[in-house]
Amino acid sequence: xxxxxxxxxxxxxxxxxxxxxxxxxxxxVYQLVRVEGDGTLVPPxxxxxxxxxxxxxxxxxxxxxxxxxxxxxFFTNDCMLLKEPDxxxxxxxxxxxxxIHTQQFDADLEVDRLKPSDDSLDIxxxxxxxxxxxxxxxxxxxxxxxxxxxxxxxxxxxxLNDSCSAEKEKTDxxxxxxxxSSTGPSVSGVTSSVPDFSILRGEVSLDNLTxxxxxxxxxxxFGRETTVKDKLWLKRRITMGLTxxxxxxxxxxxxxxxxxxxxxxxHELPTIGGIPKAEVEATSLVRYQVLGPGNERDTPSxxxxxxxxQQRSSNxxxxxxxxxxxxxxxxxxxxxxxKRLRKPTKRYIEELSDTETLDSTGKLxxxxxxxxxxxxxxxxxxxxxxxxxSLSITYPTRKDTFGGFSVHVPxxxxxxxxxxxxxxxxxxDDDPPVxxxxxxxxxxxxxxxxxxxxNHASSAVEVPLTKNAEKKGGHIETAEKKGGHIETADxxxxxxxxxxxxxxxxxxxxxxxxxxxxxxxxxTLSEVLKLVDGVAQFGPGKWSEIRRLSFASYSYRTxxxxxxxxxxxxxxxxxxxxxENDGVCPRKSNPSIIPIPPAILLRVKxxxxxxxxxxxxxxxxxxxxxxxxxxxxxxxxxxx
DNA sequence: CTTAGGG
DNA sequence: CCCTAAG
Numbered sequence: 001x002x003x004x005x006x007x008x009x010x011x012x013x014x015x016x017x018x019x020x021x022x023x024x025x026x027x028x029v030y031q032l033v034r035v036e037g038d039g040t041l042v043p044p045x046x047x048x049x050x051x052x053x054x055x056x057x058x059x060x061x062x063x064x065x066x067x068x069x070x071x072x073x074f075f076t077n078d079c080m081l082l083k084e085p086d087x088x089x090x091x092x093x094x095x096x097x098x099x100i101h102t103q104q105f106d107a108d109l110e111v112d113r114l115k116p117s118d119d120s121l122d123i124x125x126x127x128x129x130x131x132x133x134x135x136x137x138x139x140x141x142x143x144x145x146x147x148x149x150x151x152x153x154x155x156x157x158x159x160l161n162d163s164c165s166a167e168k169e170k171t172d173x174x175x176x177x178x179x180x181s182s183t184g185p186s187v188s189g190v191t192s193s194v195p196d197f198s199i200l201r202g203e204v205s206l207d208n209l210t211x212x213x214x215x216x217x218x219x220x221x222f223g224r225e226t227t228v229k230d231k232l233w234l235k236r237r238i239t240m241g242l243t244x245x246x247x248x249x250x251x252x253x254x255x256x257x258x259x260x261x262x263x264x265x266x267h268e269l270p271t272i273g274g275i276p277k278a279e280v281e282a283t284s285l286v287r288y289q290v291l292g293p294g295n296e297r298d299t300p301s302x303x304x305x306x307x308x309x310q311q312r313s314s315n316x317x318x319x320x321x322x323x324x325x326x327x328x329x330x331x332x333x334x335x336x337x338x339k340r341l342r343k344p345t346k347r348y349i350e351e352l353s354d355t356e357t358l359d360s361t362g363k364l365x366x367x368x369x370x371x372x373x374x375x376x377x378x379x380x381x382x383x384x385x386x387x388x389x390s391l392s393i394t395y396p397t398r399k400d401t402f403g404g405f406s407v408h409v410p411x412x413x414x415x416x417x418x419x420x421x422x423x424x425x426x427x428x429d430d431d432p433p434v435x436x437x438x439x440x441x442x443x444x445x446x447x448x449x450x451x452x453x454x455n456h457a458s459s460a461v462e463v464p465l466t467k468n469a470e471k472k473g474g475h476i477e478t479a480e481k482k483g484g485h486i487e488t489a490d491x492x493x494x495x496x497x498x499x500x501x502x503x504x505x506x507x508x509x510x511x512x513x514x515x516x517x518x519x520x521x522x523x524t525l526s527e528v529l530k531l532v533d534g535v536a537q538f539g540p541g542k543w544s545e546i547r548r549l550s551f552a553s554y555s556y557r558t559x560x561x562x563x564x565x566x567x568x569x570x571x572x573x574x575x576x577x578x579x580e581n582d583g584v585c586p587r588k589s590n591p592s593i594i595p596i597p598p599a600i601l602l603r604v605k606x607x608x609x610x611x612x613x614x615x616x617x618x619x620x621x622x623x624x625x626x627x628x629x630x631x632x633x634x635x636x637x638x639x640x
Numbered sequence: 641c642t643t644a645g646g647g
Numbered sequence: 648c649c650c651t652a653a654g
Contacts, residue, residue, distance in 0.1 A: 518648060544642055559642065564648070567645090 521556055523565055528596060531562055532569070532603050540566060540607070570608050573601040 534546030
């Protein structure tokens, strides 16, 4: 059996409660009772009591009058707000309160029994709630529990209760409501809109109501108007509101549940529909209701959300899932059928995201901020204790509603999908203001360029042609002043980074807007030779080939670079060679710049000449081999 | 991506 | 070296 929590109606025992002092509230005390299968109540065990007490203590603070007031207002607004997008603000406050409540409830739920709580708590309790929403449901004790979970109370009811205890006015209302089962929820008094619950009273089969009546009922239940004309939906909503459960079935819903509850309960809670207060379950229920109304924007979808959440929560809490699930499915299906699917709006989505983000609680996450607000609140209440795990689970995904169906969507999906900026590499690149080969290497590596760096570094030896100029004895060793380093041997120079490079690098980094300018690298004699050789082999225009084969080690030389360089070489060869005799560099005599060795130029020239010719012939191909060799032979004598 | 060319 | 147009 389960221990059912029963709340005892007000009790005066509370004694020194604030409430009493205020006089406004009827002190309600929860009594923890174990419900036997036969329905008899049994005094709680000490353990049970203890467990509950803890919760109570925590709660006690919560219900301060002020808080309560806020809560109430909040709820009140809630109804109204729910409709409108802008009601967010109200929530924050509520949440706090809500949490508290939730905790309590949770606690209660967990324990599954109520214990005579401290006086401090006054929750109007009412009778045990046995809901018969579902016809299907079994009626065993278990059922009861389930139902409670599933069904339950509206958040409002919860609130109301609190408020009642706290506020005088409300109290009155509460008391009234309590007294008059018939009376509409006192809430009305609080709420701007005064729902007329009368319609709900009694056992009325929603099925028999007209849309209009249903709408009225809806209004009575949620305190707000609805334009929805979907009977099914309305029925559901109403039922849900009344019962607080998700399980409501579209058809065959009878208000009587509500009613029953009312009857049992001494007070009707002003809550939305006058939901019974089985506080315990109420917790979970509360959520539902809130959601319902809130979500509702007259949209069926809301209910979906809820249902899921509810189910979950209830399941979690009680471990009873079956009924709920079924009901859920039913609801969803029905709704889905009834209404068109609704796609989340961008805004909606955004809101959701935000909400989720905000809620550390995680769970809340669901649906939209706003919509969810109510839910959130409720959830928190419910969740805190037990839902932890759920939270963790939930976290990764967010629920969205699609066409009324809740769907878990990975948060990630919402995130921007853009691919990572490809530039980031560039940035890396920029870097090396300093020259560290390492950095470069790293960069290059990252870039995926040829892995040359290694070579580069080690072989970097080469001196910029310009500078070295002639030196080459066979290799380029010279170092010019410029480099600052002297490369003794080509091989060695590892650090041949020239100051220039550095400077340039920086420059480019700074200069280039987004793109950094490629690090300037002077062409070394060896590079030129390779280039020439490459051209000789593959022919001009085969830059990519040359680059691949001949410049494997120079990752920083692109085919474009080769092409450019070649162009420059050609130019040079033409100008220099011809006037060659001058021997001097035409344009500058600048010492720093060392002209490309004539030998090379010669080769270039030859190639240039050959190529074209060859090109014509297509001999280029064949040629290439020969030419290259030839070229080598000649000019290079020692180059390659 | 590779070439060609202009800047 | 960069940039762009054109395959």
